[in-house]
Amino acid sequence: MGRLNVMKHALVPIHRLVPRDEEAEILGKLKASKGQLPKILKADPVLKQLIEEHGDIEKGRLIEIERVSMTAGVSKAYRLVVERE
């Protein structure tokens, strides 16, 4: 029996692992250091799925989330991978 892929669920927005070489540009655009970003737990179901696809994602990596927005159509958010809260 195949496990449920949460990322395919209609209510889960698109998550993308940001490649290391894009990180600097994104952080520059956001005018923020990694510590100032919202966090995502490594134990998050979406992250587990991403790890299945990309291999291990160590803490400190960025995840880009593309959400459907009521006001803006589509909006992008970023989260920092952390082990625990």
Next chain:
Amino acid sequence: MMRRGIAKRVGAIRFAYMSPDEIRKLSATKIITPDTYDDDGFPIEMGLMDTHLGVIEPGLRCKSCGGRVDQCSGHFGHIELAMPVIHVGFVKEIKKLLRSTCSECGRILMSDEERDMNIGEMRDLEKLGGDSLDVRKMAKEISGDARKSDICPHCGAQQLKIMLDKPTTFREENTKLTPKEVRARLERIPDRDLIPLGLNPEFVRPEWFVLKVLLVPPVTVRPSITLESGDRSEDDLTHKLVDILRINHRLRENRDVGSPQLIVEDLWDLLQYHVTTYIDNQTSGIPPARHRSGRSLKTLIQRLKGKDGRFRQNLSGKRVNFSARTVISPDPWLSMNQVGVPVRAARELTVPMKVTGENIELIRNMVLRGPEPWDRDRYIPGVNYIIRPDGRRIRLTETNTETVAEKVEVGFTVERGLMDGDVVLFNRQPSLHRMSMMAHEVKIVPGKTFRMNLAVCPPYNADFDGDEMNIHVLQSEEARAEAKIMMIVQEHILSPRFGGPIIGAIQDHITGLFFLTHKDPLFTRREVVSIFSNLVMEGSPEAIEVDGERMWRGKEIFSHFLPEGFNIQLRSSICESCENCKKRDCENDAYVVIEDGKLLTGTIDERSVGAFKGYIVDKIARDFGTSEARSFIDRITTLALGVITLKGFTTSIQDEDLPRMAIRQIEDTLQQAEDDVRKLAESYWNGELEQMPGRTLQETLEVMALQRLGKARDSAGGIASKHLGLGNNAVKMARTGARASILNLTQMAGALGQQAIRGERPSRGYDRRTLPHFEKGELGAGARGFVRSCYKEGLNPIEFFFHSMGGREGLVDTAVRTSRSGYMQRRLVNALEDLMVYDDKSVRNPADTIIQFEYGEDGIDPMRSIKGKAIDMDDIIMEMNALKRARG
């Protein structure tokens, strides 16, 4: 962009209970005598006012630390109780412990394995982030389990039922347990057995809940006050402690000389009473201790609890200077940027003025005029205080003006009364949005009320049925500048809540403008003069020649107040939304067209200028700025009042009079509906009613009945309004949006309609019927809350009853809603109050972490948006067309 991080963070707070030993160690002295002061007025050693506990009189020194009144914050003392007493605050805990442990051996009433398993589960809960509330809940469940066995698994002793006679007496079956016995039992509970019961033996032992030693608060906590007569008056806590000491003394004596058990027990109970009321004087089940005057004493719990307690009164609540509060009343002559402040308040409230080389002469003159100068009956600001550079304040009186005026030097500060043009903050509670507190310019007025322009009623949600409001006088230049630039009323015409105007014309303003513009009436010279008499006019509107007389068109008069180059098109409130809108050629004059500041067609009403809806106000504020918008609202509201004053306007119940024919029509319609519902009910009983998909048969009946009756009321309303028409004043108000609605008129002239309880027809009350006037199982219209009478004719008693049911629900709902939404708002505000939008549009908190990457995800300020959108394409096209036309 990195700002300071958080330097220190509170990891945890633990509240624990003090052991008798800790109390003794903390104590500066043991208290034994109930007397406070000796004959010379000095504190008695080992009395309640012992100077070891700190000092409250200047001149004396604390015997514990040597400090004076302002240096020593006081020290605790203690009383050794002759016999132990129960602490009221812990009776529940004690009951739980007694019931879940063995009365003989003190072990928890479960096997060691069970206990250890519970301890493990509790540790897991803590590890998983359960807070103290979760732990307490778990402990309660465990003790509930333990209580179930009535034989001790450790020693086999039979467990008797332990009862609590409120508030503090424990009973085992029928024998009373003295506090001493209770204490002995609690002492027997081993440390490890406490853990599953929710106590941490590292910090607390249950026997401490039975008091042997009482902590006495420092005198600084319960200072005595000297009355004017020279008598001393003691604090309530001191009174209570005196009682405790007296009884304690008598109890010890009687016990030591071996008095009869009965006497000792009575005294013991009395001591328990005093200690209980010392802690909580509102313990249920015992009479509160009272003062000689009959006032009940304010003891420890009463100091903290409730609205007047330390938390809500002193810690969360603060009182503020330079503020005033009084009833508000309307004043159409004021600008909406102004507030009328009565002389009494203006004299008391002050603004500090720094004395400089430039203004010293002016200020000396002000000081010379004294605290309450008048120019005949014209108000002139006075001076109340002069503050020297060293901070000393001199009060200015009528008699010392000259001496004080001489002393005034550069560097002094002078506190003068309010005067016209000062900036103050005006506020009405509940302050739910930022428009609840706006800056106004002061205008000194006679009378005793604050006065305000009617256009600012909507943002404050104010009316004049006794509402009170506050003003706050700004004390620094920075504050004044900030208020004037950001908080002045005109800056809040557009609401950040929905990107439309929240300030605008209301009620009579709208009716007045309707009279001015609907079907473009003509006004004579006399009339126009009368209308304009309260306006400051720049130029005058063009007249036209009618039958050799100069006349003014209403639309022309209105256009005079529109900014040049203003274009807009919209449908009025009175528009009947015809299927085929004829726009400019609308026969109801319901399509507003304004080109280059000229009102060409249409009636000005709520949708043009009303608060919340006014498109014209909205567009002027956006395209011409807030000053233009303020002046527009100020002027058209005054204009409207001029018109309505000229025309006269009234409404009465006769406005709901209907011709006999219409009344008969309405009656027929309602009768028809009632008959239909009766037939529906019959078919329901016969089983002929066709069930709707997804509904039970009964639900189907209800839905259909509601539908049918709703339709009946609407058509009754339709008949009524057809016969009333726009010539009727009540209809005028409803249609223009000035006041009331067509539904209100329907209910007055037609029928009240179905009364609903939780959205359904009333069904409860008696067995299968709502009232004993109906048959059991009756499902017709009248039996289930349909009111076919109207307000004007009056309701019959049965209808009145149903109407009251509906009315009650409305009241309860609003009461529940306000408290609930108030708390929701509070939590939301607390969570969001220190977030900020930065210039890159990101939303961040004080620790500089990102909360939202772009404000609102689209980065649009709702206050500057057009109904939430960044641009209004239709408006731009309309403007371009207007421009094209203007250029030919």
